[in-house]
Amino acid sequence: MKRFFQNSFLVLCTLALAMTAACSSNGASNANNRNDNGASPGASNSSDSGNASEESDGPFGKYDPPITMRATMIETDFLNEGDTVEDNVWTRGYSEELGVQVKYDWVVDGANAGEKMNITLASGDLPDLLGVNQSQFKQLLEAGQLEDLSEVYEKYASPQLKEFYSSGADGLLPARSDDKLYGLTYYSGSYDTSPMLWIRTDWMNNLGLKPPATMDEAIGMIKAFAEEDPDRNGKDDTYGIQLNKDLFGGGDFNPVGFANGYHAYPGHWFKDDSGKASYGSILPEMKTVLGKLQEMYKAGYIDPEFGTKDVAKAGETVMSDKVGLFFGYMTSPFSVSGMIKDGSTADWLPYPIPSADDKPALVQNNMSFGSIYAVRKGYEHPEALIKLMNFAVEKMFGESAAAESANYLGSSGQGFQAAPVRLLKPNKNVFIYQNVVAALEANDPSALNTEEKSYFDGITKYRGGDKSQWWFERIFGPDSSQKVIQQYIDNDAITMNEWVYPPTDTMVSKGGTLGKLELETFVKIIYGQAPVDAFDKFVEDWKKLGGEKMMEEVNQVLQ
Structure with a gap:
């Protein structure tokens, strides 16, 4: 088996913008954007999945009777009123719409998640859903403890999920080995670190x-x-x-x-x-x-x-x-x-x-990754991971997003951090730039989402004399850094770092x-x-x- 290694460069958040769901993975802390959970070899006690019939076909097919999926989680403050880490809009959505009951083996704060994961690795008791960093993923892969997801990904991944993972590069590259797929990545894109x-x-x-x-x-x-x-x-x-x-x-x-x-x-x-x-x-x-x-x-x-x-x-x-x-x-x-x-x-x-x-000139760039989400070897329903990720993408960016994203993202726009698996739209900033510029030209922000509207408003305030809003103009305006990135894309002027392992x-x-x-x-x-x-x-x-x-x-x- 070809061995996996990891790039020594750090993953960046594309923008440290706290006001909305702007944070995808660059200067922002990975502690909040990662589910640094553990996994260990040889877990023999599988979750109680009941006597579930064969799962329904399709990206959003519901299990009947429901199945249980053991996972781990980090604490988060980004919860709707009355929700908890164990019982929130995400866990209820999984249960009600997918028939997947997520149960956490442990919940810890982000600062202790890495050490807790290492203890889990050594314990011999793997949860079903594994949210790990690349080094941990390598350890599990080499120990033969991960399910091959190649077939279930092709069968169950929604068209939008596949589109996200092919945006700008192969967003699943760190989770591949010997032409097989062993996980899903928290892939934020490949454009925003262009010099x-x-x-x-x-x-x-x-x-x-x-x-x-x-x-x-x-x-x-x-x-x-x-x-x-x-x-x-x-x-x-x-x-x-x-x-x-x-x-x-x-x-x-x-x-x-x-x-x-x-x-x-x-x-x-x-x-x-x-x-x-x-x-x-x-x-x-x-x-x-x-x-x-x-x-x-x-x-x-x-x-x-x-x-x-x-x-x-x-x-x-x-x-x-x-x-x-x-x-x-x-x-x-x-x-x-x-x-x-x-x-x-x-x-x-x-x-x-x-x-x-x-x-x-070609500008060098890196593909940005956070956690890798994998499934322990032997879990009866590996496709459930794919469905959970389909669900996340759909609620935040799909056809149902207009009606439901506010509920799943919450008033902070950071509600995705309450989900055990998450994926924001890779390379989203260049699309935001396109939409904001179009709205500025038309003087009509009605088609913009919440995040885009905040940048439109910032540019408008800057142009009205508020110089503290200048950065909005220079990152998302007509003459901005995103315009330069768009030129790189149009001219195929980006060369990617091959080392993502x-x-x-x-x-x-x-x-x-x-x-x-x-x-x-x-x-x-x-x-x-x-x-x-x-x-x-x-x-x-x-x-x-x-x-x-x-x-x-x-x-x-x-x-």
Whole structure:
């Protein structure tokens, strides 16, 4: 059996928006969006499913008599009045409409769920429904403790569920092994972490510049922002570009987008033309990127103290009117919104990553996943998991959503967290952008859902003079980060990280050492404390210290 491994990158929530059901999985805490439950090998006492007749056919067929499905759950505050974790709109809906009675073996707070799951893993008593992280999933899979869901998924998954899991990529990839499916993922999409270029447009206009169409033009703008007094204060007190101390591993103010313009993909696993998986940070294109960054640092274009600043400190520098350009993401307005206020002329606009040559730039991106939901080996009704997920998607996004989503989502919009399995619409933000822009053009928000309407209202307030609402305009408006993502989609300009599995053995044992070597070497090169040719020695050392073995393990999985 092909072994499963997990990507070492963290899953991001697409947007940390607390006001509605916006949270799908990026800066938001996974503790609330995950059912970190346990599972253990060899559970011999199956749930009491009664003498249920053969389940009704179809995605929403009801069991008669009802069946029981044992599960586990984390505590949640997002319950309708009078509901409890054990008895709520979701559990009652399962029972009344599907004939599935969900019973929890345990309920714990999110902080203790991981440890409780580990105890369950070791106990020998698996619940029927398993909500686990990727490492736990790997353990169960290798122990032969999971049901093959391939046939029941094809038979029972609703068309909408299948559509969600095929949005932008194969959203079930981490749950597949040897061409079989062993679980359903909490898949949030593959678009929202696309890098892009953010430019301070009032400075651009002051200098009579145009948005850069090439990377050379971008560097020219960086130079102008550092040398030509873009804020018109008569002082030499500005930098062209901001970085943060974690470089390619950081959030905003990192040069990932800059690297992508040179067809370099730091920290990214992808297949080359021969079909072999490569690690982007060690390829020759990366050396070119570091050389360009070193040149800009020596010329004074980059904040000289970036190596001591995390994302928050880097953001403070930008908001103190010191910097005119940075590479960021869809959510970057949150990092600079503090400077958009009365009395300030500051404004920022996002642009696609320009290329350094005549070959179009591809931006690197990751598929975002949370929990994997699986079924213990031997449970009589594995298709029940599929039906529960069909139910969740239907109540929140299907034909019945207009009438019932308010009940299932509650007044907070976060009611989905009371469900033992959940899936929000993957890549939903680009669809929100399309709908909001259409409503703005028509000046008619009547067709928008609750979440979309909140963004429409925010944009309207900003345009009416409330600058605190600026981020709505820049994330979902006509000239926004989602517009850039839409351009990437239209131009097929996204390259996905191939590694979506639990960490390999070498990633676990050597990943920290290799990551430290990479960061320290790259910072020294940019600072000019090491020559650009030090990159060659880095690659050699990286391979000797475990990188070569790690690449072998990755290729064993991906080939």
